[in-house]
Structure formats: C-alpha cells, structure tokens
Amino acid sequence: MPIKRRHGVPERVLSGVARDQIDTTTWAPLDEGALPEKHLKLYMARKAGVEAYLRGASTRKIKEVSGFSRVHIYRLIKERCLAIYRDGLPAGWRGLKPHERLVPYTRTAPLAPDPWGAGTAGALQLLFATKGGHNLRTRFENRILRKIGKCDHLSANRIAKQDLIVWFLKEARTLFEVPEENWPFNREKQGRVTLSKYIDQVLDQHPRRALELEGGPEAVKKAKAGDGVDRPKLRLLERVEADAHKLDVRCVINFPNPAGGWEQRLIHRIWVLVLEEVASRCVLGYAISVRREVSKEDVLRMIRHALQRWEPRTASLVKNHKYHPKSGFPSKMDPRFIGACWNSMSVDGALVNVCTTVRGLLKSVVGAELITPLKEDKGYAQRRSLDDRPYIETFFRNFSTPMSRLKPGTGASPKERKGHDPEGAAAKSNFQIEYLEDLLDILVANYNGMPHSQLGYRSPLEQFAFLANREPDLIRTADAGEVSRLLSARKLCRVIARQSGARVHINFGNAEYSAEWLKSRRDLFDEYIEVYLEDDYDARFVTVSHRGQILGALRAAPPWHQSPHTLYMRSAIKSLHKKRIIHLTSLDDPIVQLCEQAERSPEGKLAVHPAYLEARRVYAHVAAIGSLSSKILGGSASPAVAPETQHFQSRDHRVNERSGAADPVPEKRGVTRRKAINTGQKR
Secondary structure, X not given: OOOOOOOOOOOOEEOXXXXXXXXXXXXXXXXXXXXXXXHXXXXXXXXXXXXXXXXXXXXXXHHHHHOOOHHHHHHXXXXXXXXXXXXXXXXXXXXXXXXXXXXXXXOOOOOOOOOOOOOOOXXXXXXXXXXXXXXXXXXXXXXXXXXXXXXXXXOOOOOOHXXXXXXXXXXXXXXXXXXXXXXXXXXXXXXXXXXHHHHHHHHHHOHHXXXXXXXXXXXXXXXXXXXXXXXXXXXXXXXXXXXXXXXXXXXXXXXXXXXXXXXXXXEOOOEEEEEEEXXXXXXXXXXXXXXXXXXXXXXXXXXXXXXXXXXXXOOOOOOOOOOOOOOOOHHXXXXXXXXXXXXXXEOOOOHHHHOHHHHHHHHHHHOOEEEOXXXXXXXXXXXXXXXXXXXXXXXOHHHHHHXXXXXXXXXXXXXXHOOOOXXXXXXXXXXXXXXXXXXXXXXXXXXXXXOEHXXXXXXXXXXXXXXXXXXXXXXXXXXXXXXXXXXXXXXXXXXXXXXXXXXXXXXXOOOEEEOHHHXXXXXXXXXXXXXXXOOOOOOOEEEEEEOOEXXXXXXXXXXXXXXXXXXXXXXXXXXXXXXXXXXOXXXXXXXXHHHHHHHHOOOOOOOOOHHHHHHHHHHHHHXXXXXXXXXXXXXXXXXXXXXXXXXXXXXXXXXXXXXXXEEOOOOOOOOOHHHHHHHOOOO
16 A cells, blocks of 8 residues: 655755754845735735744644645745845745745747737747847847947947837847738837836846946946945044035126226136035135136145135125124134144045145145045045045035026026026126135135034034034144245256356246355355245245255346246246247336236237236235235335225336236336345345
C-alpha cells in the first residue's frame, strides 16, 4: 500500500531556506494605512496566515485565523514574500499586497485582436522577439539614452518623445513585408501609447541619465549635493563663502561736452563681489568691479574691505533708501572685530579666485585656506554645484528685487526685459555709477541689520556678536599694515646703472623709478631689491628694501610722476598707446589724456574704458583722504566738503569726482619737476 503523501508539513523547506530560519523582522514593511478597506481586510488575513504558518501552527489553526488553506499560505510565502522585489530585496510583507504584480507580464500566445482592439496585450514584447526585433530594441534604447558629444554644440540634449516614436515606426516598417497587417500599423494610434510608456520605463531604469536629460548637468550636480541636513556645524569665522554676481542694471557716467553741458555713456557690465560668513550669515565685505571680467585685484579689494573698518556714506546720493538704525558691518559694531580673520574661504573654479596671488596673500595675511573645485585641493567642492556655496548664492537674491524695481533694471531674463528700455531709462534718469555704489552699500549694510529667519529672527550682526561673545578666543586679527598693502604689487627688480653712475633706476610696472639717494648707493648697482607699493591708489611712489632693510622711496619718471593712478590704469594707457589711441610724451599727463580720450569718444562708437572708471575711483579716494586730513588738522588744510562736490587738483587739470569733468586751472609750481624727481617730494 503506497504511503500517503502529506503536503505543508512544518519541516518543509521554502526556496532552500528552512521555515525556522526565516526572520520576518528583516522583511520590508508595508504602509497598511494607505490600503483601501477591502484590500486591507484581505491583506490582514494573508498576514495572519503567514505568521501562523511560520510559528508551526496546524492546518486547522491556519484556516481559522486566515480563512486560507495551508497550501495557499505556503505558496504566498514562496512565490510572493520570498520573491525579489523591484528594489532588489525580498518582497517581504509587500508581497502580500492584493493586486500587486511582482513578475512582469510575458505574452506567449500569438496576437488575436478583436474588432474592438482588445487582445493585443504584450504586443511590443512579441515585436522585440521577432527576427530583427532584438536589434531594433537595442537601437531604440540607445536612442532614448543617447549622449551628446562634447564637440556637438548644435544637437539638442534630449530627443522629444514624439520624435522617438516616429523614428521607431519608421524602423519597424522594415521588419515586415506587409506592415499594415501587423502590429502596431494595424491599430488606430499605431501603438503610440505603448511606446510612450516604454520610453518612460527605460528612463526609470536609468535614473541618473534621465535626470541629466530632464534637468541638464546642473541637475546632476544638485543631486550629488543632497538636501544639506548633514552639513557640519561650523564655528564663527571657520568658513566664509565668496562669489561674484553680475547686476541686472544699466548705469551711465557723465562726460563734459566741449560745446557745453554733459554727455552720457552707458556702462553695460557691473559686478559685485561679496564675502559672507557662514555661521552668522553676516556679510563681511564687498567690492564693485566695472571691468569686462572680474580680476584678482577685485577679489583682493573685497578681502581688504572685509578686514578694514567700515564707515557709512554720510553724503549719499540715494534719497529713497536710508541706512537702518542697526545696519552696518562687524568692523563698525565693535573695534575688536576690525581685521577679524577667517580659517577657510570657499570659492568657485574661476581663475581669479584660485590664482597663486590670491591664494598666497590669503594664506600670509589672513591665515586662511582656499576651498576650490580643483582636483589638487581634494575637497567637496569638486562637485562644482551651486549647493556647495548655498549661503552666498541665496544672498544674491537680495539684489534682484531692488534692481528689478529700478527703471534701468534689465531683469534676470530676456522675458523680463520685454517692453522695457533700461538703457533709455538710465540715460533719461541720469542713473550714474555713484548712485549704484551708494545703493549697494545701503542694501548690504541693511541686510546685516535686519532679522534673519534662519537665525531665530536675529540679525546677522546680532548673531555674529553672540557667537563672538560665547567664544572670544576665536577672534584673531590681521596686521593693519599688511591689510593696507594687500593690493600693493611686490616684485624683485634689478638696479640698472651705467658705469658713469648716470640714469640709475629700476623698471617696475611699465615705468622707471629713481631717486637722488639711489645714485650714491653704488653697492646696489646690478643688485636685486624688493619693490612694493605702499598705496595701491598711487603708483607714483614705491618703497624699496634690500635684505629686509627698508631703504627708502622711489618716484616714477615722467610722464607717470604727475597724477595719482593705479598699475591697472598705467597698463591700460600703455595698451592704448600701442594702438596709437593715446600718444605719451614726457610733458603731458597720461591720466589726463586717458580722461580726455574717453570724453571725446563719440556716443555709441566706443564703450567706456574700465581704466577711465578706475581713474574716477582714484580721484574719489584722493578727495576722501583730503577731506579726512582737513578734519584731523582742524582747519589748517582746506575745509572739508561733501565727497560728491570735492575736486582733485592735478598738474594742469581739476577733475570733479562726481561727474568726471576736467576743467583747466592755473598751474602752480611750488616745487619744480626736476627737483621733485630728485628729492622724492610731492608737487
């Protein structure tokens, strides 16, 4: 008599795993509250049966708690709970969800559509299984996920779904002798719905490539950065972020017209560089650049502004914007914050930020490291994502609204510019660069004094002071002399002299420098000495040292000995001289020639030269120094006037700081030109 076979014994093996070795605590859970009431009732019955089976309950007990037989529960565990889910893990409790397909549908029967179009499920699978269908599937998927070469700048990054479907139908026609008798050409929509779902399925299987096709390279970088919840908690002045932002606004400058009155010229590109402290969200310093591209001098000017004492603009040209009572910068709030240094500075990969000059001065003067996307730095910034410097990128939003409300504002996109004429508005309203400088100073200072939602509605200045008082040892300051010479060029120059001792000089910054005392130092002939600028706004004088000993000052030879200027202005003038736009002589002042050349340029023919704007900045600085010295001397100097009405006097011109006008004044020769060169005295 044959032995009766028993199914579902407690010791039965499930997919190679003994029943007592199955641990349901490791199974992926299911959100039971999201199931409809009908599905939830069925799911709970299945779950009770599985738990009873794994406890070793009898067949009768399993039937009582679940309503299913022992064999049915066994199949649920083997075919659903232990099956591999879409995420590559066992389905677990998710496999008991009613109407959840774990194994994709596979059609085996031939197509037999009825007159109403039913009976074509799985038709695309059969098409790919035909002769030539596998090759078509490979080429179709490659076209969906295709990558554009770096040299291909004309092709679109992603092919439209409709174009992909048209290409597939064209290629599928070659697989049949009579295409109209086969799927998808015998259907009304020719399988467009099925092909659209298949395209989405392919993209879902390649999420990284789909993200790049949808959002471009920036979306891929943003996905690497995360949501920021795991960012390290930084202490005060442990890290600052710096970046440059192009302002969406147009400005003008006024040129004197020889026939009388003024002419306006547009400035098309204005940059603002901002340095923000991460822990307190406080802006430490900023700088404005009117060059075509930001230079390393602009970056160093921003750093110097953060290390020096800030003073509000008392004679501001802005009438409808005022300083908030609690606005300002940390250097104004407490004297111990003047020159406060930071430990690291995060920048993007721009060459002006990562150049050797900026990196070296930042290390020697501030004592800070540079965080860049370069490979040699090996930092998180290699992702080159905007989220690597989120605070400074967010801060730039404070400029968009005030600039968009101005009539000369261009808007952030061409759509915002539509219907507006910012250039005409700037010329009509006489919106000058000085107005913009005052406006930016007020905006940044007010930002530091306004409550911040991410700081518990403390202002950045209050948060800065709170963190500084909690850990006062964190504040370390830079040397004031090093800060003042931060923009000063330094170079080793050879003392050039003839055998007779005549024409003893050095070459520095496209000019010759000499002094009477240098002719008597024969021990320095053909020696290399250290040359550097004490004041970057006045390149007429340099200081020299040899083996650590300061020797004295040298003055520039004609024609660079007359008006104050910067090395950038001198380089620009030399470039204009090579182009035969300016003709340099030993008697004429090249700075005055630069101003006259810019003022003579016909409107619309030549853009405003950045060196001219640099000259205006130098004149404003010299006028401010003269006003400050008159206050210190208590009336021994000329009386102080407002910066916008002060005048700077050169050898044969007087330049108005606000308008840039050059008016002739009587020439006064207190010291002769030759005596000034030999003795180093200022004329």
